[in-house]
Amino acid sequence: MNDGNHPTPGAYWDPLPTARHLLVKEPNLDQFGGLWRERNWRNVPGPFYGAHTDTMEMGRQDAPFHIAYDDDGREFVYRQPTDPGQTFDLLNGCFFGHGGFAMDGDDHWTVPGVREWWHGRGRVREWAVTASDHLARIGGEYRSHHQDSAQGLRDYIAHLDRGLDEYLRGYLFWLAERRPPRAGEARPELVPPHRRAPAPPPAPTTGDPLLAGYFVAVPERLTGLGVPHERLTTACDCLIDRLPTDGCWFDTPQQALDACAAIQVPAEARLYALLVPAEHTAGLVADIRASAVYEPVLLAHLDRRVGAAPAPQPADGGREIGWEVLGYDGGLLHSWLCNDLHQDAVRELGVTPDARGLLPSRDPADRLAAWANALDDTKPVTWFPAALLEWDTPIESHFVPIVTEPPVPTPIPWWERLLGLA
Template identity: 65%
Template sequence: MDDGTTPISGGYWDPLPTARRLLVEHPSLDQFGGVWEGRNWRNVPGPFYGADTDSMQMGRLDAPFHIAYDDEFGPLDGQEFVYRQPTDAAQTYDLVNGCFFGHGGFAMDGDEHWTDASVREWWQERGRVREWAITTSDRWSRVRGQYREHYRDAAQGLRSYLSHLDGGLNEYLRGYLFHLAEGRSPLPGEARPELLRSRRPGPPRTADPVLAGYFVAAPEPLNGSGMPHNELLTTASDCLIDRLPQDGCWFDTPAEALAACAVIDIPTDARLFALLVPGDHVDAFVTDIREAETHEPVLLAHLDGPDPTPEPTEGGRALGWEVLGYDAGILHTWLCNDLHDDAVRELGITTDNHGLLPDRTTAARVATWANARDDTKPVTWFPATLLTWDTPIETTFVPVTTAQPAPAPTPCWQRLADLF
């Protein structure tokens, strides 16, 4: 049994030809029926991965240097995943045998799904799996009783995973990126991509507002307790109004936003908006997004991407300022935290008919005041401003009309009565 640490000449060795030959020679081992959509997020990038495997946790009997277990369904009831890809024929043989016990839940078509971007994204977010592996291995190491040996082995699998994260995985994935791009393994000494692209040096953060993204929404009335009474509430938060075509929709450009809304039923008062965040508040906003481990590609590309932040498209007018905070994938507004009445009383602020604050200074005061409280959502509140475009959004949506039901036939007794 190979210990999984064989050095790779050039940084990548393709195991698929060997795996296919083994399955021809041993057809009973062909238990590869997993699908990409069910892939366990703990799998390292590469051709092999565990998806909806069984929960018997037997894969490590044959492949302890490649397969580990999760705790998704509770003690002794987790599924299996691949934490180290094979780098020679012996390791491939071990892994194919270990996958047999997954009863159809493993797959070997990862090359058809992984992309340059998704591999880099997985590496960027590896802290998520690290934190899980440390916590779970520590808990499993303390188990006593009948299943102690199984837990000790499962914990060892996660410790091996952590060692691989800190050891050879970086070099393996650089070779894998080359393989995905070129369709071959890199030659010894041949340059391979870096996992984290170096960013172009940008100017220092300034206080000027920078574009976070575009969204489409229709103002809505607000009459809740502890909130201002508005007929045209407008906010970048999903808490109090609906964004279109669905909550959470951010767009990179106005053209993308208008195209997405052109085929749906749009209220006549729906408009295009842009959210701008002062540069000196961007880092706290980005930190909350990344710590929430949620997917905000538009916001992160604009606020924390390698390219300069684009300027808002022409024609927009400033609408006002609000105070926002990001928590668990949701952008909250200070108004949904019952802070309005206290702010009016303690800070003497006022909001307009959109529920917005008049200027940045006022919004910054509210944000600082909200951050000092302990009765709001666990977010970092920050000031933000909205731009809007007054042009109505065009749509090709045609409502489906149903035919009017035919009138019910006149009862026979009524027809007879009409004769007299």
């Protein structure tokens, strides 16, 4: 069994001729009926992918270096094959997907599509980190199976961090030319030139942070980030639940409260506002505009162009609860806590978040953002410090659950009770 770690550097090997040859010899392995529109977003770009596979979690028995499982037990491809042995392993692993795998990715992936997937890879990495930590903690009768599932996700993380970028550059060449690159031939970059351009210079003005927007969230107890946070509170879209749905931003508190009025709201839910220092808004706005997914509320509040209306002020009654460090990527705000920066920052900078995962003041947040931006192995974003305001008032909801009255029992006749027939 090939561990998948020995591709030809800088090249691309097309596995489909080998796969088709193997399927002619072993037609029972042809379990490829998956649909592109149903593909699992965790699949890495390439010809093979898992779509609506079964949930039996058996693919890793034959292809542990290529197949992993999601939260529902469905299978996806986290490493594409790069030689005949790997292709044989993957075909055997796909056999247990019962028609949910596919091998027509080349017909759908495009150069912009692969670049966009790579730009948003932090989403799948954060999921894999959290999911592998959870699986590793499960005990009981199936502990060994959960441990193997966790190992698959750890292998995925390692592949994301080391090796996948080189594979995808070769794949970009293949998609554009339909042939592998020759020795010494330049391959396309994963990050297009406009995204590598330096961010605009920060605004020369300083002063009070600008209101970015309002959101409603439920603080959560989280233990998967290296240190426990009893009431994690963040504007990050990955770590806590937003209401009414993840990613919701509002212009005003009333809009946020109105949106939550018709849903069931946990008692712990609160209204929050995000504030960004004026000198950091230019970098955030540039990342939002470079993203494929715009965030209109954040742009409307922070894109202070000449002639724009005065920046809105936070509503009365909110209190500052702390600072965090965020970055915008692929339509979502991400936190330094969900990007493997936490342990290094605590060790190197001496910063210590509180039980909410927040820093006590702007100074450590400024230092942490500058430190993160100087690293070359984090997300391709501009990290910035931001303050959170919280309103103590519980969120009012008019949600009324539907209650079905239990059926009224039919009285038992006296004669049945007397004869013992009841």
